[in-house]
Amino acid sequence: MAVQAPAKKTDFEKWQDGIDKAVGDPKWNEWDCDIQMAVNEYNRHLSGTTGYVQLDWRFIKAILWVETGAYNAEWGSRPLRIGVPGDPGLSSLLSGNEGGNLILPPAWKGKMTVSSVRAIPTHNIRAGIGYLLMKLGRYEYRTIPDADPKVYEIVVKAGDSLSKISEAKGSTVEMMQKLNPTAATLRPGQVLKYQKASVQRVITGWRSISTATIADRYNGGGDLAYEVKLNYTLNALRKGTPRICTN
Template identity: 40%
Template sequence: MSYDGMPATYHIDLPDRMDQQSDIRNQYDADIRHIVGTFNRYLSKKYPASHYQNLDWRVIKAMIWVESGHKRSAWRFRPMQIGNIGDPGLQAVLHLKKTRLKNGKVHIQSEGAELIIPPEYTANLTWKNKEKIRHDPQLNIQAGVAYLLMRHAKFGYRTVVDFDEKDYKITVKFGDNINKIAAANGTTVNILKQFNPQINIQHLQAGLLLKYKKAKIRKTVLGWYSMNFLSITKKYNAEGDRRYMKKLKYAYTEINRQ
């Protein structure tokens, strides 16, 4: 993930005015490095075909400088500001998206957080811990990084083959169709087509022998939107500070000068 720098002469009024004498501004460096490294290792290994590019930990540090600043009380417990009242970010990370259906009922579904969060953090980032995430800086950073990456992920659906490496066979019965066979045998239409290219699946005849593997269609990460200062501003800051991108650029440049 690439980030455009900004001339060091550009000055913008950040929450703490970038006081270079304040060591507390570097308080979370070790935490940020560890958390970002954990996400990078997990996502690059889990989705090798998605072309994941490692997140730069200094971007998260710059975001924290802009979001909180060491002179604000939020610095001590909510450095990434995720979990503020009215902020949808934490709700998304905690796997909850509420949609009101036409019949008046509320449907709750995941926004894909479970596909982004490393196993090391799944026990931390739960609805049960929502208040703790608002007051524990390390958990707040974990949630903030998760939300940032969620908003840059391209979610989609893909056929995933089970790892048992076993081939199965099924004999077509009278009245069967390809969808019925797939559902009844724990596989997918695509897998049946792939393993039986010589058969016209639209006109299956009773007695035909079909080969297949166990498989499911699952939600996954197909790719990633390019991450830059503009995308972070739109996807993380949303309609907040209009000068967010300029502040972020300046903070990132100052961090690189240290």
């Protein structure tokens, strides 16, 4: 009777074997302390925003293992792979057009650049975390009062409108409507109140963080097995011992 040859492992099974072996390899814990430090910075910075739940650093470590891994050529420069050729994520984060300016801690604004994120692994890790959090945030444009709390007055002239006055005085129509609730129609000689204010983008809430939302918001569907890989990696990480960090 012929002996049946063992079934050939699929690429995914080979990948699983690699993760299982990584759990006992200290090399794969190299960025643990940098990840924890960066996550703590973001958690402190965003803790006052509506609905923010502290980010667990293990999610980031799992992303890092899925994105590269200790023996990938990107491990020593771009472990989270943000900023690789063809990836628009870095420019969207640094431009501020999608809310990145609200996500980045003040100490990293200006310090983190396209060049540094592509070459310095600690910058790459921080940029990757920032991009993920940016994609998890919910935003709206709202009227925000200026640091000057004083309420001023202005006399309406012919041809004036709330829009014209607010633009000239550094306020917003919404703020003027709030201070002058009965001013539906303007008349020359009418006295209106105004306060310095501007329309700004603000964080109004957060999407829940899970392997599903990470796969959708960070990977964007590029790898259909991304969520499965993250779940497998997180389970594997629970069996290992992370690097001991002093801070």
